[in-house]
Amino acid sequence: MSRAKISLIGGGQIGGNLALLAAQKELGDIKIFDIPNAEGMVKGKALDIMQLRPHDGFDADITGTSDWNDLKGSDVFIVTAGIPRKPGMNREDLLDINLGIMKDVASNIKKVAPNSFVIIVSNPLDAMVYAFYKTSGFKKNMVVGMAGALDSARFRAFIAMEVGCSVQDVTCMVLGGHGDTMVPITRLGTIGGVPIETLVPPDRLEVIVNRTRFAGGEIVKLFGNGSAFYAPAQSAIEMAESFLRDKKRVIPCASLCEGEFGIEGYFIGVPSLIGKGGVEKILEFELSNNEKSALNSTLDAVKQTVKETKL
Ligand code: A3D
Numbered sequence: 001m002s003r004a005k006i007s008l009i010g011g012g013q014i015g016g017n018l019a020l021l022a023a024q025k026e027l028g029d030i031k032i033f034d035i036p037n038a039e040g041m042v043k044g045k046a047l048d049i050m051q052l053r054p055h056d057g058f059d060a061d062i063t064g065t066s067d068w069n070d071l072k073g074s075d076v077f078i079v080t081a082g083i084p085r086k087p088g089m090n091r092e093d094l095l096d097i098n099l100g101i102m103k104d105v106a107s108n109i110k111k112v113a114p115n116s117f118v119i120i121v122s123n124p125l126d127a128m129v130y131a132f133y134k135t136s137g138f139k140k141n142m143v144v145g146m147a148g149a150l151d152s153a154r155f156r157a158f159i160a161m162e163v164g165c166s167v168q169d170v171t172c173m174v175l176g177g178h179g180d181t182m183v184p185i186t187r188l189g190t191i192g193g194v195p196i197e198t199l200v201p202p203d204r205l206e207v208i209v210n211r212t213r214f215a216g217g218e219i220v221k222l223f224g225n226g227s228a229f230y231a232p233a234q235s236a237i238e239m240a241e242s243f244l245r246d247k248k249r250v251i252p253c254a255s256l257c258e259g260e261f262g263i264e265g266y267f268i269g270v271p272s273l274i275g276k277g278g279v280e281k282i283l284e285f286e287l288s289n290n291e292k293s294a295l296n297s298t299l300d301a302v303k304q305t306v307k308e309t310k311l
Contacts, residue, residue: 003060004028004244007113009105010080011042011064013037013226014121017233018078025061025237027244030062031071034081039066074113076240077177078146082122095124095308102128106135108248114138117243117278119236120145120254125178127305129250129254132263134311135278140256141278147178148252148269149235150228154215155184158208162200166192172196173252174212175269176298177305182269183294184209242274255279261287261295266302 004027005117006022008015011032019030027187032042042064049062063070071077083097085091103123109118120129129145136143153176160167176182186205189196197205211218217227242249253272257263260282273281288294 004076005031005074006240007031007074007077007196008080009033010082010122011038011045012080013229014233015081016045017229018236019045019062020049020167020235021233022240023053023062024056025241026058026060027241028075029060030130031074032062032064033071034066036066039064041281057263068108068112072112074116076243077109077113077116078121078236078240079105079118080121087291095127098122098128099131099309102131103135104235110136110138116142119239121232121236124305126254126267127309129157130306131311133256133267141280142208142257144239144269144272144279145254146232146236146239147254148174149238150232151178151212151269152252153231153235155208155212158211159189159191159196159200162204162208165189174270175252176295177268177302178254179301180213181298181301182213183291183298184212185291187288187291208257221287239274243276246276248273248275248280250283253279255282257282260284263299266299266306268299268302
């Protein structure tokens, strides 16, 4: 059986970690793609990881490139391409530039691997995944955004830190858009099957929910320059692995809703079953009235960012 081919579009902070994690999990052979100016950087990262392999003995071929032809026939793409906001640049300027990059990426992926599974990570996530979908014309099940996987992992980590239990036993999902309006469904969270709401007092739970909402910003502040990359990379890898190994894991992802949760025509964070068919199913369930209104607010935020793409 030949190895899967994984292409990482953007070889920056997240891209480099994606390559490392994909190699360590032996998910397949890996191409790290970036713009010609950054070709040396991605070739260097690839070579560095090639030299790390003997310690653990994992087999994967990792190469850096700025040539789309090298990505022909890839099974999975993880897209982190984009530029960060620079001094003097407003939100609209940034959106315009990153939208241009996403459209270019979409048309190239369509050329080299029209049947691939594509995971978008670039921000603003809710607009970028929509832009990729609209520009590429890919089937809806083959395009997905990474956000809920990270937001849920952050929530789980904070709960485990609060209670002093293994993160492994904390389950919880965070739905909605990737921003301050995200919706942690605390009602359904459990620690080893015991409802979180019976173990964590409401005031502490509220603190944790708020910390989750602003967790990305907390790290940006600490770094002073740049945003989180370890946990975002691991979150995207979980999604890629579920596709490549047909694990059918249920992960909160920005999937295209066509009626699910009453949402029509938008990518938004919902529990998504990922297998060899991509997003094979969205698992719908009854929301409480509060959750419904929170999901409506987050949908408004998603609609606004999508509107700004003019697509
Ligand atoms: P960074 O280290 O700047 O890497 C981005 C890379 O994209 C750079 O190496 C660029 O050279 C490259 N790039 C720019 N234009 C192109 C192009 N046309 N084709 C290919 N590559 C290109 O950023 P990062 O890795 O820290 O973050 C990447 C993206 O992920 C950013 O948009 C972040 O905001 C976003 N992000 C999203 C989440 C979510 O949860 C959704 C979390 C963290 C970061």
